[in-house]
Amino acid sequence: MRNRRDILVGMVGLAGCGQTRERRLNVFNWSAYVAPETVPNFEKQFGVRVRYSIYESNEEMLARVFSGNSGWDVVFPTHYIVPPMRDQNLLAELDHQRLPNLRHLEPAFREPVSDPGLQHSVPYMWNATGILYNKKVQPAPKRWADLWEPHWRGHLTMLDDPAEVLGAALRKLGHSLNSRDPQELLAAQQEAVKQKSLLRAYLNTEVRDQAVAGDILGAQIWSTTAQQAIDASPDLAFVYPEDGFPLSLDCAVILQESQRPELAHEFLNYLLEPPVSARIAETMRTATANGAARPLLSAATQNNATLYPPPEVMARAEWFATVTPEAQRLRDRLWTEIKSA
């Protein structure tokens, strides 16, 4: 009897071994979305330990967070995921008193359609989607339709994201990115399936190294990742398709399940500090939503056409919108069928 009790006590102790005395924050973010010193500086400044993990897609993040007991405190959904998350009671309401740095946000991002009062989300970084390609590919791709050409065979990737892939197919067919029409969506799905034989894989930022190495000659990719790739290899170029392209805004949210909302607010406030935001934007080539941080960026970065496209290019852009539940259901099913084909 005594032996058994000792073993039990020992195991409880072992399990509790993981928890330390200091405060903890669990942050789940996109890969390559903070500068190397961002999190360590926060840890030092506030005397806390941050568990920082990365994901590659909204779906990967939602899979973990959807249950409501994932253990994460702060995650970064793309803007059109915020309303559904809010409806599912996954998000905590933000206390603006604790977020004085909200005033640094660029005016354009202070009232995003997805969350007008910024009650649940804080705009973080924005992205546009375009085509990264190796310069030796002739002719150079200019529109989404060019990604359906047979010469790519095996050296092309598309994003592992239903909204992006369906979006590209919809634009190719001349429909809106945010179409809810079942006929249009079905047609888009068929286009995507037709393209599948040309694809190497559906990859997000994982494609960057392969593009730099020359394995992949063309990729549907976000502007941030594209710029990182171009920095690493002069053979690569990036283009915003002529037939329109999507914009997305990644936002920081605090999960309803979080046991540490005050610390989470501190973290969000910290990310909004202009020098912090500027550092991330500069090193990781992200486009920041923080207006006060823009002037702190180097001239080269501020004028970078990939990260901050000129107005005539932006005229072709369209924000992703949250679709109706029925349309979402259809899109999810079509995506499963595209991936399974």
Next chain:
Amino acid sequence: MNRLRALFLAPSVGFTVILFLIPLSIIIGYSFQTRGVYGGVTAPWTLENYQRLFDPLYGLILWRSLVMALLATALCLLIAFPLALFIARAEAKWKSVYLYLVILPFWTSFLVRTYAWMFLLRDTGLINSLLLSMGLIREPLPLLYNETAVVVGLVYGFLPFAVLPLFSNLERLDKNLLEAAADLGATPWETLRHVVLPMCAPGLRAAGVLVFIPCLGSYLTPDLLGGGKSIMIGNLIQNQFTTARDWPFGAAISLALMALVMILMVTVLRQDAEDSL
């Protein structure tokens, strides 16, 4: 006696019921429910998930998985049998060494072994680098991210599973029978065909099932070596429970897979089980 036995069995009963049978029943329940709009499981009880399985798209995935698993199993048996024969015939002092060399890769992490093949086969991998540097090819061969790579990975991963049961079966073979066959004038090949193989049938069946079932439900190998394009049942199930968040459909697929596995076990192994009892 019964009190002690009950006490001894209690923990296993607990674990089996709570952490195996109950979860399985939950899955059975989910398979008849509907997916919520963004995920989760909601009320309307329906057979729709099972009906969806008959969609040719998923039938194709099942077919592809069966074919690849059968191919990998056949290759495993083909390679394992002569090897097992070799070890069984070896001198006693070498047997354990040979066995150790077969078991060693098996004890190494499955992930590591799969990664080893990624290292060899990728466009910038060793095989392509060698061929390119020798001038035999001008562009890297697409060796990775296709069904062949998956089959190679499966064979590589499960070969030890096939060797061990075959070896123990061959070891127990009555040497007298073989000598008798030789005395009666049979060539080694004929002895093999008419004496050894039939006596090995139980071992071959066991090895076959031991390899086929994990191959059918494999997830890692097609994921890493197939590049997410050669999607097998295991990947489909994982997909439904993570990124697609369609738990009811995933549950239906899982049960279909389980049913397949159980039918296989019962038909192929029942005879052997009865014999050994």
Next chain:
Amino acid sequence: MKQSRFLAVFAALVYAFLHVPLLILCAFSFNRSKFTIWEGFSLDWYRAMFSDRQLGEATWNSLVIAAASTILATAIGTLCAYGLWKRGSKWLSGSLYLSLVTPEIVTGISLLAFFQWGFRYLHLQLGMHTVILAHVAFSIAYVLLVVMARLRTAEPALEEAALDLGANEWQAFRLVTLPMLKPGIAAAALLAFTVSFDDYVITSLVAGVDSETLPMVLYAMARRGANPVVSAISTVIFVGFGALILLSERMQKA
């Protein structure tokens, strides 16, 4: 028996097939360059491996989980094997064998569903404890298999003799059968440890925020591209387990 030349050559080729990919991986882990052209001997990747904090945490988690689940699974499985040896129970052994043949992905998702369902009402989270429970659950059948095999070679008469001499059942088990089972238990423990340490599929589904394991980190690195640190880790695992197996075999012979 005389070995045919053909068989020997064939065996050599198969051994090459089994070992060469791993040996190449090990060799290239010492390569200075990231690419598959040999550029000189270097321990850089090993240094990188040891200084990676996330990797260190994950390895520690894997060891803790494997140790805990091995101890629990071996104990529970051994007792179960003994109990079943005394008198069988069709449904228990049937369920355990079923758990053995259930594909890993199905075991994983069923446990995930169970944990979500149960914890929704108990407000617990996925974490080290859920991973350990999951590992114990699927390891018991392996332990049962190994210990049963060993029990089948046991002599029931020995226990009966002990009982005749005045021992009670517990003493008969502890002083007669258990010592005889030791090699089987050791083999089962080794199997349980390896299966737990190496598991990816089930762990990735039921792991929580604080329970990232080595296979999970390895998988993420493998997916992200050619990474020589993975080769370094692989070499360490390969050599480590190779030595462990060798050691256990030597101990069993002694």
